[in-house]
Amino acid sequence: FESFVGAVVAACVLGAPEFGTKGVALPLYIMMIGLIVSVGCSSFIKVSKGKDGEAPGLEELLAAMRINVLLAGVLITIISLFLCVFMFEDESKFLNEIVDRNATERIGLGIPAITSLNAEGSAHLTAVPFVERNPGWRLFGCILLGLVVGILIGFVTEYFTSHTEQPTQSIAEASVFGPGPVVIQGLGMGMYSTVVPTVMVSGAILATYHIAGMYGIAIACVGMLSTLGVTMSTDAYGPVSDNAGGIAEMCELPEWVRDTTDALDALGNTTAATGKGFANGSAVLSAVSTLTAFARVAEIEEVDMLSPLVVVGVLIGAMLPFLFSAMTMLSVNKAAKEMMHEVRRQFTECPDILKDDGPAPDYARCIAISCQSSLREMLMPGVLAVSSPLVIGFL
Secondary structure, X not given: OHHHHXXXXXXXXXXXXXXXXXXXXXXXXXXXXXXXXXXXXXXXXXXXXOHHHOOOOHHXXXXXXXXXXXXXXXXXXXXXXXXXXXXXOOOOHHHHHHOOHHHEEEEOOOEEEEEEEOOOOOEEEEEOOHHHHOHHHHHHHHHHHHHHHHHHHHHHHHHHHOOXXXXXXXXXXXXXXXXXXXXXXXXXXXXXXXXXXXXHHHHHHHHHHHHHHHHHHHHHHHHHHHHHHHXXXXXXXXXXXXXXXXXXXXXXXXXXXXXXXXHHHHHHHHHHHHHHHHHHHHHHHHHHHHHHHHHHHOOOOOOOOOOHHHHHHHHHHHHHHHHHHXXXXXXXXHHHHXXXXXXXXXXXXXXXXXXXXXXXXOHHHHHHHHHHHHHHHOHHHHHHHHHHHHHHHHO
């Protein structure tokens, strides 16, 4: 979500000098359309039965998720096409950048043309292509490119994390030789999985910059994040299905119920990883556009990478994610210890809890520990995220 907000703000800042209010309004419109389409597409998720009429397996569940994402992408593409073309129909910003303003004439039905001199010294008129006369086509191309790259990143992440595909199966096969090969195979596959998304995001940055400059990168990021409602829901789906499986097991429900929740749990693991892969890809585009917007507002023309201050800033910035992750992981560990201590205390004081006619456990105390720890332990990581830019900036 923070990448979406950052991308929209950066696109508004970069679009104002280029296209005025239209450049500011376009990312807001794309965000609004994406959210509405994402909510509407959630009602089209239909899961077909598995083979021989059995409960749907992972393939059927993944297919339903893919259809939802693709449908949202198609609808956003169509609406964005009409929005961009009609919003920027009368703009001539791009035309003025590619022709000499003093040598622009019109031929035929008011079609703009470039006046140039041939080898003999006589004037020659060349019609400006239709796409160049309406920058909305260029901006739509950036939005479409961002959408396609985001969806492809999701598919690549799905391939590397689904237990029906070769990468995950190779990690399982490595377990035959012990825990060490599992760790090595898992790390290797995880590192391999970064290659294709990195290449795609790099290509998208270069292509959108060539098409529409820095504003093109920002609007491509907004386009990539326009399906955020769908991807965020698939990311949140993982913990829900996991808890459903745990409840089914604790309640000792029939075996077929557990089989169904196992398939949902496996899908949840894949969708959670897909959402994170999508977020990482969009964060790169968002960071580029946000840094550009900041440089423009702060009137920073260049950054000297050989400056000691810049190098120190890069090193500290690269360290902060590790510090933030360490703080959150240790906080989770601390909260888990409190929870385990409370559970052991209840078992010690009342051994009959597990009996059918025994007293009910004190669930309220466990819930209170979880809620209080989540609020208390996230205080310092939150302060770190907010204060570190201010501290480094003043230093």
